[in-house]
Amino acid sequence: MSELKVYNSYSRQKEVFTPITPGHVGMYVCGPTVSGESHLGHARPYVTFDVVFRYLSHLGYKVRYVRNITDAGHFEEEGREAEDKISKKAMLERLEPMELVQKYTNLFHWAMEQFNTLRPSIEPTATGHIVEQIGMIQEIIKAGYAYEVNGSVYFDVKKYAASHDYGKLSGRVIDDLLETTRDLDGQEEKRDRADFALWKNAAPEHIMRWQSPWGVGFPGWHIECSAMATKYLGSKFDIHGGGMDLMFPHHESEIAQSTICNHEAPVRYWIHNNMITINGKKMGKSYGNQITLTQMFSGDNPILEKAYHPMVIRFFILQTHYRSTLDFGNEALQASEKGLRRLWDAYEHLKKLNWEETSPVNDEQDKKVVRLISEFDEFMNDDFSTAKVLANMFELVSMINSMKDKAIAVSSISKETFDLMQKQFTVYIEDILGLKSVTEADSNKLQGIMQLLIDIRKDAKGKKDFVTSDMIRNQLAKLGISLKDEKGGEMSWTIE
RNA sequence: GGUCCUUUGGCCGAGUGGCUAGGCAAAGCUCUGCAAAAGCUUCUACAGCGGUUCGAAUCCGCUAGGGACCUCCA
Numbered sequence: 001m002s003e004l005k006v007y008n009s010y011s012r013q014k015e016v017f018t019p020i021t022p023g024h025v026g027m028y029v030c031g032p033t034v035s036g037e038s039h040l041g042h043a044r045p046y047v048t049f050d051v052v053f054r055y056l057s058h059l060g061y062k063v064r065y066v067r068n069i070t071d072a073g074h075f076e077e078e079g080r081e082a083e084d085k086i087s088k089k090a091m092l093e094r095l096e097p098m099e100l101v102q103k104y105t106n107l108f109h110w111a112m113e114q115f116n117t118l119r120p121s122i123e124p125t126a127t128g129h130i131v132e133q134i135g136m137i138q139e140i141i142k143a144g145y146a147y148e149v150n151g152s153v154y155f156d157v158k159k160y161a162a163s164h165d166y167g168k169l170s171g172r173v174i175d176d177l178l179e180t181t182r183d184l185d186g187q188e189e190k191r192d193r194a195d196f197a198l199w200k201n202a203a204p205e206h207i208m209r210w211q212s213p214w215g216v217g218f219p220g221w222h223i224e225c226s227a228m229a230t231k232y233l234g235s236k237f238d239i240h241g242g243g244m245d246l247m248f249p250h251h252e253s254e255i256a257q258s259t260i261c262n263h264e265a266p267v268r269y270w271i272h273n274n275m276i277t278i279n280g281k282k283m284g285k286s287y288g289n290q291i292t293l294t295q296m297f298s299g300d301n302p303i304l305e306k307a308y309h310p311m312v313i314r315f316f317i318l319q320t321h322y323r324s325t326l327d328f329g330n331e332a333l334q335a336s337e338k339g340l341r342r343l344w345d346a347y348e349h350l351k352k353l354n355w356e357e358t359s360p361v362n363d364e365q366d367k368k369v370v371r372l373i374s375e376f377d378e379f380m381n382d383d384f385s386t387a388k389v390l391a392n393m394f395e396l397v398s399m400i401n402s403m404k405d406k407a408i409a410v411s412s413i414s415k416e417t418f419d420l421m422q423k424q425f426t427v428y429i430e431d432i433l434g435l436k437s438v439t440e441a442d443s444n445k446l447q448g449i450m451q452l453l454i455d456i457r458k459d460a461k462g463k464k465d466f467v468t469s470d471m472i473r474n475q476l477a478k479l480g481i482s483l484k485d486e487k488g489g490e491m492s493w494t495i496e
Numbered sequence: 497g498g499u500c501c502u503u504u505g506g507c508c509g510a511g512u513g514g515c516u517a518g519g520c521a522a523a524g525c526u527c528u529g530c531a532a533a534a535g536c537u538u539c540u541a542c543a544g545c546g547g548u549u550c551g552a553a554u555c556c557g558c559u560a561g562g563g564a565c566c567u568c569c570a
Contacts, residue, residue: 029570030570031570032570033568033569033570038570039570041569041570042570043570044570045570046570048570170499170500170565170566171499171500171565172498172499172565172566173498173499176498176499176566177566221568242570243569243570244564244565244570245564245565245569245570246569246570247565248565248566249565249566249567250569272570273570274501274564274570275563275564275570276570277563280562280563281562281563282563282564282569282570283570284568284569284570285568285569286567286568286569316508319508319509319510319518319519320508320509320510321509321510321511324502324509324510325501325502325563325564326508326509327508327509329507329508331506331507331508331520331521332507332508332509332519332520333508334520334521335507335508335509335519335520335521336508336519336520337520338519338520338521339518339519339520340519342519342533342534343519345533345534346534385510385511387509387510387511387517387518388510388511388517388518390510390518390519391510391517391518391519392517392518393518394517394518394519395517395518398534398535398536401533401534401535402534402535404534405527405533405534405535407527407534407535407536461529464529466529466530469529469530470529470530470531473531473532474531477531477532482531482532482533483531483532484531484532484533484534485528485530485531485532485533486533486534487527487528487534492533494533
């Protein structure tokens with residue numbers, strides 16, 4: 001089997017993945033800021049890294065997956081707003097800050113569950129790690145790379161850049177950053193324009209505030225990830241993931257902070273997912289074009305022609321490579337909806353097929369199936385190419401359907417190949433891609449009732465009593481259950 | 497303005513120097529009491545202009561369009 005290769009944003013090339021500690025993988029992914037509701041764009045990294053998590057686990061690694069909850073509130077550019085996003089909204093909604101944060105955390109968890117993403121191993125909150133953040137800032141000050149001004153602490157980027165590669169991850173040129181002349185309030189506190197806050201002095205109206213060696217304040221934007229990643233994954237860990245838009249300044253600053261504090265670069269492989277766009281433009285709050293996840297699921301947004309099942313969205317995301325932009329569109333979503341249905345139906349049929357020797361093995365076909373199946377691993381190993389895995393699956397869908405219709409014999413492929421196909425389909429669709437049925441779980445009672453109706457209908461059809469047989473099918477259709485006659489007099493049903 | 501990315505058939509999207517990805521839509525056919533599915537077939541595209549090459553959607557250059565980051569952002 002080929003080795004896993006991942007595209008490392010830091011080196012800008014695919015590299016063979018080798019964990020620091022054999023058999024184990026430490027992965028940190030930037031989580032949501034729970035000051036508002038998640039939108040479609042937010043679904044992408046969490047689905048993407050869920051598949052990474054699942055695949056690494058599938059390969060046998062013991063993965064510690066850390067994904068934070070940013071509940072301390074990031075600020076707008078220093079001083080532009082006297083209070084951070086969370087505290088502002090909290091006042092508008094007349095809620096306690098933590099109450100608001102809890103509400104959106106719950107909503108986020110609910111949405112993630114809809115997407116069938118696995119829970120991270122650790123989901124630390126920023127507010128729960130103020131002590132660690134303060135500790136880290138103290139280390140950086142001690143090392144001489146941060147300075148205090150009026151109760152705030154800033155990281156000295158210029159000094160850091162003199163001996164380190166600040167800007168390498170995001171392709172930034174340090175001189176450009178230093179020379180940019182943008183007029184912003186609070187700027188005069190910093191020694192340099194490129195410096196960033198580690199700790200901010202809290203204005204009296206700022207609700208979220210903590211005691212620190214520098215007075216009452218709150219942590220800077222980037223320090224939480226550095227502190228929590230270090231605490232749970234160590235000073236150097238394998239994978240750090242997040243959206244591409246976080247490369248600068250967030251991840252760049254994380255590297256700087258952690259490198260000074262821990263004396264080594266924190267991350268081995270940086271993995272960044274691309275954006276979801278709408279009419280070619282990034283979906284985001286500042287563009288006013290975001291569709292929240294609850295709207296996606298309910299269809300309650302003028303842009304949406306209908307509601308989309310979470311699995312359809314997950315499938316939609318997996319049909320493209322994670323480093324490409326993905327353009328939202330009703331037509332595209334509906335294509336995914338139908339495609340997923342077809343894939344899933346074939347998968348259900350495959351599970352029910354039995355191998356019986358009724359014909360000689362067709363070598364050519366057998367080899368084709370073996371190839372398509374074995375490529376699943378190859379594609380995943382090539383920087384998680386879920387789109388290609390799905391393409392291969394669809395090539396097998398036609399064959400599975402032909403077997404179901406008895407147009408070709410199941411034994412036209414060997415027993416081993418058939419078993420391999422059944423096994424790998426399950427492993428890939430369910431365990432690795434994390435897809436599941438879009439219909440409600442079928443209860444035993446429902447199964448029994450449906451079997452009864454099918455028996456009655458078969459009987460009616462046998463007597464050419466089409467009035468009865470059509471009535472059964474039509475009535476079921478009204479309930480959203482479609483009954484289909486299969487070749488050979490069998491019947492199958494699906495819930496719409 | 498700076499840095500970087502991108503441009504694939506009606507739509508969404510893979511993609512590597514040579515071998516029609518795949519999905520959806522559309523058309524035809526087959527199967528079928530009728531439906532619905534399903535199967536088969538058709539539609540063979542790579543922004544434009546040059547260049548490199550035996551050969552380029554894939555490499556290089558120019559032109560045009562789109563986008564991201566530089567400020568919170570998945």
